[in-house]
Amino acid sequence: MSFLLTASEFAAARHGVRDGEMTPALYAWLGRLVAIAQATRALAPSPVPGGRWDDPDALAEALHAWLEESLLRGGLQQAFDRCDSPRALSRYLERSLRNWLVARSRRAIGPRLLERTGELLGDPEQGFLLVADARVPADRWWGLAEWSATPRLFAGEDETLIASAWGLGDFALLRYPSSERSDPVLSTPDLHRFLSGLLQALGLALSGRHFGAALRGRFPYAYAQPNVALDDLTEPTGGESAEQVFEVAEAARLAVITLSGRQLQVLRDRPQTTLEELAAKLGVSRGTVDNEYRRALLKVRESTISDEHFDMVLEKVLEMASEKKHNDE
Amino acid sequence: MNDMECLSLMELLDLRAGAEDTETRQHLDDCSRCRAVLEGLPAEFSLPSLPETTAALALRPALPLPARVGTGQLWRTSAAGERDWSWVVAVIGISAESEDRILVAPVVAEPELATERDLLVDSQALGYQAFIDLQNLGSLLRTQLVECLGTLSRPQAEGLVALYRWTLAGDSEPKGLPTGPRVLAQEDPRLLAAEGRGDELRTLWRDADAQVTDEAAENDLDGEFNQPSETGVGLAGVLRPRVEGPDAEWDRASLLEHTGIDGARFDKFVTDRLDLTDKTDIEDLAHVLHVLDIKWEDAERAVALSLDTSRGGRREASGPAMPMAARSQPGTPEEDVTRDLYADQSEIDRSSKARRSEIAAYLAELRRVLDDLR
Numbered sequence: 001m002s003f004l005l006t007a008s009e010f011a012a013a014r015h016g017v018r019d020g021e022m023t024p025a026l027y028a029w030l031g032r033l034v035a036i037a038q039a040t041r042a043l044a045p046s047p048v049p050g051g052r053w054d055d056p057d058a059l060a061e062a063l064h065a066w067l068e069e070s071l072l073r074g075g076l077q078q079a080f081d082r083c084d085s086p087r088a089l090s091r092y093l094e095r096s097l098r099n100w101l102v103a104r105s106r107r108a109i110g111p112r113l114l115e116r117t118g119e120l121l122g123d124p125e126q127g128f129l130l131v132a133d134a135r136v137p138a139d140r141w142w143g144l145a146e147w148s149a150t151p152r153l154f155a156g157e158d159e160t161l162i163a164s165a166w167g168l169g170d171f172a173l174l175r176y177p178s179s180e181r182s183d184p185v186l187s188t189p190d191l192h193r194f195l196s197g198l199l200q201a202l203g204l205a206l207s208g209r210h211f212g213a214a215l216r217g218r219f220p221y222a223y224a225q226p227n228v229a230l231d232d233l234t235e236p237t238g239g240e241s242a243e244q245v246f247e248v249a250e251a252a253r254l255a256v257i258t259l260s261g262r263q264l265q266v267l268r269d270r271p272q273t274t275l276e277e278l279a280a281k282l283g284v285s286r287g288t289v290d291n292e293y294r295r296a297l298l299k300v301r302e303s304t305i306s307d308e309h310f311d312m313v314l315e316k317v318l319e320m321a322s323e324k325k326h327n328d329e
Numbered sequence: 330m331n332d333m334e335c336l337s338l339m340e341l342l343d344l345r346a347g348a349e350d351t352e353t354r355q356h357l358d359d360c361s362r363c364r365a366v367l368e369g370l371p372a373e374f375s376l377p378s379l380p381e382t383t384a385a386l387a388l389r390p391a392l393p394l395p396a397r398v399g400t401g402q403l404w405r406t407s408a409a410g411e412r413d414w415s416w417v418v419a420v421i422g423i424s425a426e427s428e429d430r431i432l433v434a435p436v437v438a439e440p441e442l443a444t445e446r447d448l449l450v451d452s453q454a455l456g457y458q459a460f461i462d463l464q465n466l467g468s469l470l471r472t473q474l475v476e477c478l479g480t481l482s483r484p485q486a487e488g489l490v491a492l493y494r495w496t497l498a499g500d501s502e503p504k505g506l507p508t509g510p511r512v513l514a515q516e517d518p519r520l521l522a523a524e525g526r527g528d529e530l531r532t533l534w535r536d537a538d539a540q541v542t543d544e545a546a547e548n549d550l551d552g553e554f555n556q557p558s559e560t561g562v563g564l565a566g567v568l569r570p571r572v573e574g575p576d577a578e579w580d581r582a583s584l585l586e587h588t589g590i591d592g593a594r595f596d597k598f599v600t601d602r603l604d605l606t607d608k609t610d611i612e613d614l615a616h617v618l619h620v621l622d623i624k625w626e627d628a629e630r631a632v633a634l635s636l637d638t639s640r641g642g643r644r645e646a647s648g649p650a651m652p653m654a655a656r657s658q659p660g661t662p663e664e665d666v667t668r669d670l671y672a673d674q675s676e677i678d679r680s681s682k683a684r685r686s687e688i689a690a691y692l693a694e695l696r697r698v699l700d701d702l703r
Contacts, residue, residue: 002348003339020388031379036338039374059377072386074457078438081405081417081455081478087353088413090337159510163445167514170521201513217510220441253369261335261360268361279577288580291521320365 003036005029005086014080022076030071033093034063041250042257043101062101070100098258102302113186113219114212120192121211127196131205138208144199154204161198161210162217168197170294172301186219194218248309252316255303259317263296268321333414335360341367389456395477398423398431401486403454405476406433406469408532416533417478418469419461421493429471430537434489435462435530442519443509446496448488454479460509461489463496464523466593467534496591515586524582527592538600563601564614564635567628571621572599579621588616603632605687606641606677608694615698625699629692636688642679643687 005013005025013026037043038059071079075096083089121128121142131151132141143151154161171190186194198214199206206214256264262282269278270293275286282289297314304313336344340353345367357363395402402420417436424430436450436459443449443460450459455478481489491503512520572579585592590613597603597610598617604610618628 002343004343017386018389020386022384022386024383027382027384028379032376033339035376035379036342039376040338040342040370042338042370060379063379067384072384074387074452074455076386077389077456082415082438083413084407084411084415085413087337087340088333090339091333091335094337094339095333163511163513166510166512166517166519169514169516170518253366256362256365256369259362261362264362264365284573286577286580291524291580291582295521320369321361 003032004090007086010086010089017076017080022072026076030067030093031059031063033090034066034097035059037094037097038062042254043098065104066097066100069104070096113191113215114208116188116191117195117211117215118208120188120195121208126192128199136208138212141205141207142195142199142211143205144196151203151205154202154206154210156202158210158213158217161202161206161214164198164201165194165214165218167201168194170298172298244309248312248316251303251309251313252320255300255313255317256320258299258303259296263292263299264317264321266292267296267300268318336363336366338366338370341370345370387456389479390453392477392479395480398471398474401481401483401489402477403436403479403481404433404474405478406473406533407475408473409536411532414532415475416530417455417459418533419481419489421466421489424468427540430468430540431471431474432466432468434466434493435526435533436460437462437526439522440509442522444517444519444523445502445508445511446492447509448485448492449507449509450481450485454481454485461492462523462526463492464592465527465530466493466497466591467530467596468537469533470536470540473533473536497594512586515583520582520586523592524580524585527581534596562631562634563638564603564631565599565601567623567631568599568617568621571623584617584620588613588620590616601635601638603635603639603691604641605636605639605684605691606644608687608691611691611694611698615695615702618695619699619702625696628699629696632695633688633692636691641684641687642677643683645678 009023009025009029013023013029016023016026079089079092079096083092118137120126121140122130127145129143129145129147130140131143132153134140141153171186171194194215195211198211259267265282266278266289269281270289273281275289279286279289300314300317301310304310334356336353336356340350341357341363344350344353344357357367398404398420400420400422404418404420405415406418407415418433419436421432421434424432436455437443437447438457438459440449440458440460444464446463448461448463450461452458480486488503488506491500492506492508494500495502509519571577572581572584579587581592581595585595594610594613595617598614603614614632
């Protein structure tokens, strides 16, 4: 028996969704999708409502939270607008489930970003300069210590700030905090790049409120309010020895699941191959190879427990891919 | 190979259980990612069962099949040979070249990726928030329209047309529309995302593109188009190696960002489609040729060949003059906006003599703009 919906179940489910109802077969199949993700350890335990997959109620809780927060709020309409077959639906919603869980995890601890921004700006070793002090952090103005003259104060719209924030390029979004002091959304070096890059791009002093607006605009999911309380959510810590090895292997396995086939191929072959050779092999431009390599590294970083574990996880991912390569050859 | 081409856990488990599906089996054989995922799955596991139940969803506004295709309609569309995926698009208008060809912009359900050129759409129309991707415009055939899902409100439809005109026709930037933050740097990841969507959308445009090729061939037989006066490489042959393939110095996204031209227009350049009649694409083409550092001798020959096979000729006025902007004043019925967007108040002289004259004029203007740039 297949795990997928049958063609007739798929057609009935699409028809039902159009009519505002979820068929029993679709409900059961969604439960199966979550259950398979749980049973195959294809999703990290951390973001699950309740924080543990092995809780007897975790499966039903996860399914209902997913339905409530996403699928019933347009997610199913969207899925059936995009998917024309049962197998497409399984690919689409599996990715949707993963994205929803990760976004949920980030939201749970997002507000720490602004607090850490204040800490970085106030650290004299970090290259920032207090331009105008105030009692409230939001009203303090900051520039770059390297600027020779006192900067003018930014007086533009938030939209300009957000556009400049997007212009800073991609950021690796960490899925887990490695400790209470680390950042769940941006690593410390990336947060520094964000703050200094924003000041550099605008060439004007910014206030704490401006940094808040830029962070909120660029990483909106970190500030959106979850519909279900996540107070009980627990996060794994780095761990050591056997536990750490296990966590690295698990992170690598999760990273491989999130990568596309081409991204994994680029990640695996890039160190031994020139951009030109790889582009020729894949039949794409050098720019595409370069982009895919960057995206692949970001995905591995997103699956990594913390910054400190990144190299180990990457090595494990490459090992998993290369083992397959040897088998193929 | 994109993210959605790789197999789901369910498909992998089905294959492991011996399911016979040649297509997915072939993918597994070719994809190291899917093989690694399959190997990492536990050998045995049990699935708890959930009680069967139903749930109510928010209904979309009921929409009878519209009598005619019009601006602002949102359609689910398909592509020939594609069994797994649909695309939701917003209709901009009907092509003047063929009633069967519809100009559309894809709808993307990730509003955070919208730029200042994309129109944000709230959840009223589709049941979820999205944006209309004006960076990846394209044409499809009427037969590709599967299901009408909704209609934009009048202000949204007018906003769509305004953004389209800004993006493609060089009108001034419309103000006050719900769009995303401005793109300020080439490093902006939204550009990369747009390029990725462009790659995936090629499947959707394929049917209409094929028809253009077929029509061009038929027109050649009818004598409407001159046979190429010489054999050689057209514009596509000159541009493609520079933005695709192993020796490419530029990728499409970087080139578009650097030149500031629209993706849909660039796609016409790399498929040898130039605006012989109105020559609205000369400035953009000049920028592309300039940035890619293509010598005039090479460019002239290639552009001449592409013009030779492009549609059009000399425009000759035959009706009342009516500025296009005036035809879409607020309050104008949507059908009229649709019709007028592409309605032509003039006739095109497609005789060999007229076309030769227009080709010469096009090349002269292109040379002038290029000289200005250099």
